[in-house]
Amino acid sequence: xxxxxxxxxxxxxxxxxxxxxxxxxxxxxxxxxxxxxxxxxxxxxxxxxxxxxxxxxxxxxxxxxxxxxxxxxxxxxxxxxxxxxxxxxxxxxxxxxxxxxxxxxxxxxxxxxxxxxxxxxxxxxxxxxxxxxxxxxxxxxxxxxxxxxxxxxxxxxx
Numbered sequence: 001x002x003x004x005x006x007x008x009x010x011x012x013x014x015x016x017x018x019x020x021x022x023x024x025x026x027x028x029x030x031x032x033x034x035x036x037x038x039x040x041x042x043x044x045x046x047x048x049x050x051x052x053x054x055x056x057x058x059x060x061x062x063x064x065x066x067x068x069x070x071x072x073x074x075x076x077x078x079x080x081x082x083x084x085x086x087x088x089x090x091x092x093x094x095x096x097x098x099x100x101x102x103x104x105x106x107x108x109x110x111x112x113x114x115x116x117x118x119x120x121x122x123x124x125x126x127x128x129x130x131x132x133x134x135x136x137x138x139x140x141x142x143x144x145x146x147x148x149x150x151x152x153x154x155x156x157x158x
Contacts, residue, residue, distance in 0.1 A: 045154055049131040050121055067106070075142060082136045137152045
């Protein structure tokens with residue numbers, strides 16, 4: 001493996017009444033190759049109002065060496081939706097119910113991993129997004145190194 005390993009320490013100071021505790025946790029993080037690529041796609045461009053939008057984040061290792069990624073939760077990827085003015089509309093990581101557990105992903109040379117999501121055209125607060133509008137769907141990987149995907153553009157008709 002050509003990924004660089006480095007120790008990382010987390011210090012937490014807890015003060016409750018007169019009790020002071022110091023916890024130290026050490027984890028080995030991997031620094032992935034900058035050659036990783038992530039794309040975001042939807043199953044189509046034009047949607048009827050209320051029709052589910054199927055989003056796929058596709059992570060690829062086009063490099064010659066395996067890359068190991070570490071994550072601080074069971075959720076490894078997320079997507080967001082913005083209107084064409086850049087205002088946030090939806091964030092899949094809000095209320096996702098991720099487990100706080102260390103997870104790992106190893107991508108062999110030429111290997112890939114897909115993360116599939118379904119968006120019901122609602123805002124993060126619950127109501128439906130306005131119809132007759134264009135939206136941008138962005139993807140990101142939530143590992144120790146953030147990887148952003150280019151956006152996909154969709155139109156929600158009335």
